[in-house]
Amino acid sequence: MSDWLFKSWLKISALTVILFFFYHLFISQKLDEECGCCHSDDEK
Amino acid sequence: MEQNKDILDIQAAEQSSRKKKKFILCYHSLSVNNFKKASVQIRKLAEAAGAPISIAVVPAIGAAPESEAEQFREELEKFVKEGYEIMLHGARHRADLQMKRSLQGKIVLWISNNGAEFAGLDERFTQALLKRSLALWKANGIGKPSGFIPPIWFGNKYLKQQALEIFDYYEDYHGIYQKVDGKVKKYKSDTLSFSVYPPAVLGILQTYACLKMLLPGGAHRLVFHEKDFRTIGEKRILNMVRYISTMREKIMYRDL
Numbered sequence: 664m665s666d667w668l669f670k671s672w673l674k675i676s677a678l679t680v681i682l683f684f685f686y687h688l689f690i691s692q693k694l695d696e697e698c699g700c701c702h703s704d705d706e707k
Numbered sequence: 708m709e710q711n712k713d714i715l716d717i718q719a720a721e722q723s724s725r726k727k728k729k730f731i732l733c734y735h736s737l738s739v740n741n742f743k744k745a746s747v748q749i750r751k752l753a754e755a756a757g758a759p760i761s762i763a764v765v766p767a768i769g770a771a772p773e774s775e776a777e778q779f780r781e782e783l784e785k786f787v788k789e790g791y792e793i794m795l796h797g798a799r800h801r802a803d804l805q806m807k808r809s810l811q812g813k814i815v816l817w818i819s820n821n822g823a824e825f826a827g828l829d830e831r832f833t834q835a836l837l838k839r840s841l842a843l844w845k846a847n848g849i850g851k852p853s854g855f856i857p858p859i860w861f862g863n864k865y866l867k868q869q870a871l872e873i874f875d876y877y878e879d880y881h882g883i884y885q886k887v888d889g890k891v892k893k894y895k896s897d898t899l900s901f902s903v904y905p906p907a908v909l910g911i912l913q914t915y916a917c918l919k920m921l922l923p924g925g926a927h928r929l930v931f932h933e934k935d936f937r938t939i940g941e942k943r944i945l946n947m948v949r950y951i952s953t954m955r956e957k958i959m960y961r962d963l
Contacts, residue, residue: 687914693950694913694943 728955729926729962731896732756732948735856736796738765739779741933746782748936749791755948756957759789763796763856766843780847787849792959795874797824797858798840806832815861823861830865837869853960854878860898867891876960883926883963894963895925901939902932909939913947920951926963 734752737745753760764783768776787793802816802824812827819826825833837855844852854876857866862879870877871886878884883894899916901909919927929951931944 683914683918686918687911690914690917690950691910693917694946696946697942698946698949 728920728923729958730920730951730955731761731926731928731960732957733761733763733794733856733928733930735763735900735902735930735932736765736800736858737762738800739768739771739776742779742782745933746786748931748933748941749786751941751945752931752948753791755945756952758957759786759791759959760957761792761794761853761959762786763794764844764852765796765798765800765858766840766847767799768843768846769799780849783847783849792961793849793852794854794856794876794960795840795844795852796856798836798843800824800858802826806836809863812863815859819859819861823857823859825857825862825866826859828863828865830869833863833865834869837866837873841873854883859903876963878928883928883960885963897925897927898930899927900930900932902930902934906938913939913943917947917950920955926958 732752734745734749737749749760749762768779771779783793800822802821804816804821806828808816808827809829810827812823815823815826825836828836840855852874855870855874856878857870860878860880862870867877867879867884868891871884871891876883876885878896880898883896885892885894897919899912899919901912901916904912916929920929929948935944
């Protein structure tokens with residue numbers, strides 16, 4: 664029982680990390696997007 | 708024609724249900740020392756969010772020249788007139804080290820680099836400092852703030868009750884509080900702030916903030932400081948606000 668629980672926990676944790684990693688890639692890209700309303704000197 | 712109206716109604720209902728989730732966008736620590744730069748940043752955040760935002764103001768003028776103080780007051784007045792919401796953010800933000808504090812308070816001061824002005828104060832000193840911060844605000848001659856946010860979100864066991872006697876809202880790191888019919892009501896709201904973290908973890912924190920806003924529950928607070936515009940960068944901050952605004956409706960404390 665405890666072995667099954669531990670394995671399930673490991674699988675869920677690994678899946679969460681993988682999903683978070685992909686979401687992180689998506690967000691990083693999203694936040695670095697150029698948008699029409701940003702001015703070229705915004706980052707100064 | 709009738710069919711078009713139905714489609715528009717359905718689209719409006721979808722839009723509203725999609726934005727059932729709410730968030731508060733608050734700029735922290737606007738003061739006489741940073742108001743010129745901060746005002747520009749605040750207006751850019753409001754533009755990205757599509758509406759005026761909440762501002763946590765440090766009211767002390769300190770040793771600033773009178774001309775600067777006057778400009779600061781004018782800027783605050785302009786914000787209020789434009790519909791921005793003002794929250795009081797302590798008296799000076801930085802702690803007075805001469806005041807007597809508990810051991811826990813002293814540890815918090817050490818961790819916060821003396822930023823947690825109210826940490827570990829006793830009942831009398833808390834009351835005095837709270838009144839002082841309100842008096843400093845009133846000296847600006849602009850209406851009453853909506854609420855009180857202790858610097859670094861760290862108060863003491865007396866501050867919440869005392870602040871709610873004066874203001875409509877009080878918040879700490881874990882939630883927002885309002886006094887309703889003599890009872891304190893807590894709103895579930897997590898703080899998503901970046902200013903105290905090292906640059907190495909800021910990317911992960913931004914992802915966490917976006918994920919938190921994507922998932923249901925709570926009226927979370929997205930908080931920016933002047934420093935974040937240097938560490939995170941303006942483009943990323945404004946894109947984050949735009950992205951979150953597509954998932955949640957931006958509200959103010961007074962809309963809770």
